Amino acid sequence: MLDAALALFTTDPTATVAQVAQAAGVGRVTLYGHFPTREDLVRAALDEAVDRARRALEVSGAVGPDGAAPAGDPLGALAALLRAGWSALAEGHGAVDAACRVLPAGEVDARHEPVVAPLRTVLAEGRASGAVRDDLGLDWLVAAVSALVHAAAEQRAAGLLDQGEATRSLTASVLALVRA
Amino acid sequence: MLDAALALFTTDPTATVAQVAQAAGVGRVTLYGHFPTREDLVRAALDEAVDRARRALEVSGAVGPDGAAPAGDPLGALAALLRAGWSALAEGHGAVDAACRVLPAGEVDARHEPVVAPLRTVLAEGRASGAVRDDLGLDWLVAAVSALVHAAAEQRAAGLLDQGEATRSLTASVLALVRA
DNA sequence: GCTAACTCGTACAGCGGTGTTCGAGATAGT
DNA sequence: ACTATCTCGAACACCGCTGTACGAGTTAGC
Numbered sequence: 001m002l003d004a005a006l007a008l009f010t011t012d013p014t015a016t017v018a019q020v021a022q023a024a025g026v027g028r029v030t031l032y033g034h035f036p037t038r039e040d041l042v043r044a045a046l047d048e049a050v051d052r053a054r055r056a057l058e059v060s061g062a063v064g065p066d067g068a069a070p071a072g073d074p075l076g077a078l079a080a081l082l083r084a085g086w087s088a089l090a091e092g093h094g095a096v097d098a099a100c101r102v103l104p105a106g107e108v109d110a111r112h113e114p115v116v117a118p119l120r121t122v123l124a125e126g127r128a129s130g131a132v133r134d135d136l137g138l139d140w141l142v143a144a145v146s147a148l149v150h151a152a153a154e155q156r157a158a159g160l161l162d163q164g165e166a167t168r169s170l171t172a173s174v175l176a177l178v179r180a
Numbered sequence: 181m182l183d184a185a186l187a188l189f190t191t192d193p194t195a196t197v198a199q200v201a202q203a204a205g206v207g208r209v210t211l212y213g214h215f216p217t218r219e220d221l222v223r224a225a226l227d228e229a230v231d232r233a234r235r236a237l238e239v240s241g242a243v244g245p246d247g248a249a250p251a252g253d254p255l256g257a258l259a260a261l262l263r264a265g266w267s268a269l270a271e272g273h274g275a276v277d278a279a280c281r282v283l284p285a286g287e288v289d290a291r292h293e294p295v296v297a298p299l300r301t302v303l304a305e306g307r308a309s310g311a312v313r314d315d316l317g318l319d320w321l322v323a324a325v326s327a328l329v330h331a332a333a334e335q336r337a338a339g340l341l342d343q344g345e346a347t348r349s350l351t352a353s354v355l356a357l358v359r360a
Numbered sequence: 361g362c363t364a365a366c367t368c369g370t371a372c373a374g375c376g377g378t379g380t381t382c383g384a385g386a387t388a389g390t
Numbered sequence: 391a392c393t394a395t396c397t398c399g400a401a402c403a404c405c406g407c408t409g410t411a412c413g414a415g416t417t418a419g420c
Contacts, residue, residue: 014281016376016377016378017377017378017379018377018378026397026398027397027398027399028398028399029379029380029381029397029398029399029400030396030397030398032378032379032380033396033397036379037378037379038377038378038379101194105338133356135352136349136352136353137341137345137349139335139340140335140341140349140353143331143334143335143340144328144331144349144353146331147327147328147330147331148324148327148328150327151323151324151326151327154323155319155320155323158285160319160323161317161320165317169316169317169320169324172315172316173316173320173324173357176313176356176357176359177353177356177357179356196406196407196408197407197408197409198407198408206367206368207367207368207369208369209367209368209369209370209409209410209411210366210367210368212408212409212410213366213367216409217408217409218407218408218409
């Protein structure tokens with residue numbers, strides 16, 4: 001069910017409960033049995049998306065279970081992070097979008113944290129080692145990179161970029177933006 | 181009226197006709213007298229926002245009436261473009277957001293064009309003169325810069341960045357991303 | 361003073377989404 | 391075979407937004 005919700009939210013973040021139910025091949029009432037309100041459904045979809053991205057990052061080895069990146073090459077670690085998480089992020093960004101429309105901003109940020117944390121960590125480490133610019137705020141860098149990921153996901157969803165091209169453009173842009 | 185609509189859409193892109201009317205200090209029916217449907221209202225707000233941004237760019241001299249940038253220093257022209265248009269863009273981005281939810285993507289892009297065109301032009305000139313990187317697609321660069329502007333506007337609306345800091349972070353980021 | 365244009369609040373119908381209820385059918389465990 | 395659980399479609403009331411209709415009040419111009 002969450003599968004269908006994620007896929008549907010990617011194409012239409014305002015999808016109704018009935019649409020999700022139909023896409024999942026399930027009755028609307030049945031769906032209400034699992035998620036009492038639409039808000040709960042969106043929340044669950046967001047959590048699922050975040051969790052998938054987190055697992056994708058873990059199995060790729062881009063980050064450890066503790067959220068720490070391999071030491072030594074912050075820029076390389078950042079590139080690995082993007083390469084590994086990109087497809088999961090692209091699939092989940094619709095759910096995030098849907099969540100932003102119903103949930104308070106603070107909560108979506110909080111639930112979003114597990115996937116943002118590795119990014120912030122690797123950027124912070126990069127700054128400490130001098131590989132990442134330190135003339136801009138860390139929070140801004142995180143926001144800027146997130147925005148670029150979001151933009152790449154949209155371009156890809158619109159068919160303007162294919163998977164490989166999107167990955168290449170995104171990593172090249174992020175590295176240029178972040179490099180000291 | 182459009183004033184109120186723009187201000188309101190900036191804080192809530194899903195604002196209803198009744199909310200806009202109240203914010204404008206006007207009866208809902210009166211508002212319907214000027215804009216037959218909500219869609220028309222959003223369209224008008226978008227056009228107003230785009231037009232303001234265009235005028236802001238013109239009076240600042242960042243672009244001429246024909247949309248052409250002063251020749252010679254593409255990167256400087258880009259920075260001037262951002263500096264001049266930034267506040268107008270920040271005020272109007274809510275209207276764009278609202279428009280994206282009601283109007284077909286093609287139309288909002290089309291109406292958005294007058295303000296995107298100078299950006300595309302200056303980037304294209306920069307590529308021709310070797311000041312702007314040419315290993316990424318022009319469309320992607322435009323999208324990436326737009327995404328950064330959007331991100332800066334959101335950070336500012338959320339109070340995480342003040343006006344000056346936002347301008348500085350934005351221009352520094354864009355230049356780093358775009359430079360050859 | 362009269363008209364024309366504009367405004368207003370109230371009230372209405374229509375629509376679509378949400379969340380609930382009901383009765384009935386299918387499935388699996390014992 | 392019996393029961394508990396899960397499922398289903400259909401129907402319901404509720405709510406908020408949209409767009410329209412009506413009647414009355416205000417303002418400006420002549």
